[in-house]
Amino acid sequence: MIQKLFTTVLLALCISAGMGQTTKTSHRSLNRKLTIEPAIGMSLFGNDGLRFSTIIQRNTEKKLSFISHTSLSPGLMTFVREDVKQNYSYSLAQKIGIGASFYTKKMVNSYSFIAGLKYSAYSGTLQNDEIPETITTKTSSVSSEYGMMYNLKLGKGKCFFSTRVYIPLKDGIYGLGEDSSFEFGLGIRVKSKP
């Protein structure tokens, strides 16, 4: 119950925040662009360690934006156990979505709902002098992901700073603890509409 309530209130807050950002000023130089925004980030609660990601966002005339978010977590800075040697650990996720962008002179606030798939793989070997067996465990999985992404673009030239927060809506408060992330990087506007 709490999970459902939390995710719904979060959704409502994002939408209402977006409504509050509406401005009547038209900033066409920011609006009419396809942007590519590579970034580096990490899980808000440190589960997946570092991640590298890229957003490709296409804005339309009416504040609508289409977004693609790709991320790779190479399994750095994950939990280390004394007697477990990590052979490899990584996850790759691809999500697409739709959102709304709100413009001021120097920034763009985007609120998007994105969904997609995540592939995760792990291999670790238990090595302990006091345990006679050595065992290697391998796992791989494909799972769905969906959530809200807030993206703040700062700067009005061709290059800008991109900061985003991803809040998963799957698995309620538990998903929030495991899959929420913060990312920071640079973006470029690569295409103008005629």
Place this chain on the structure above:
Amino acid sequence: MKPFLVITLILAFTSCKKEEFNPELIKEFAISSTTNGETYNIWVSLPEGYNQSASPYSTIYVLDAKENQEIVAKNSRDISADLNVQDVVVIGIGYGGPRDADYTPTMTATGKGKSEAFLNFIKNELIPKIETDFKVGRERSNRTIIGHSYGGLFGAYAFTKQNQVFGNYLLLSPSLFYDRSVVLKYEQEQRPELITRPQLVFIGAGSNEQSLLPANDLLYQRLVKYYPLAKSKFNLINGKGHLSSKNQDIEDAITFYFNNR
């Protein structure tokens, strides 16, 4: 946009209706342990028709009761009804001492190592009271322990150190890596005695739990290899982590229990 917001919130609240248990079927009491000096709140969820049943019920003892008692009781009720078998009495054990003391077997930087006293409290004080006050079976095979994370570690500790207490172990993402997998060493030492008893052992985890997995994998491999009288299962929840796997794992563990007890 405002109508959309209103509709969203209305849908949220109407979908959040809590499924209530009959309050007459939930008993609560506190028990002060003479073993470790702590006081534990205990919640006992009785099955529907408890008063009419002539035969004694089996029991499931739930660690981290505030988080897990209700979902264990609900799953037990629903799954036993689906399988048309007798439900169980669910006993939730609240915190007395700190969680990282009662649930950890040895003293480390992350745990205070008071499992031995906590298990003695359960064996010598809580179980006798439950089996006196309620219509429950007194055989080892009637008793199950379920725990998550450090709770699962404690369940595995009970399995290795005082295997005569519980006949069934539902270990959810157990922190078997604790203190360089010390519980696996206990298992090695106690194995000649442990393999002589029939038991159910369910080990569950999320597939994304990474370094938690090898020690659990090894315990399962040992169960398969050395325990002819045990029924065991290693249950990986696809794409889930330590917390997000818990609820599904509870359901799978209870299903395993009812199907194999």
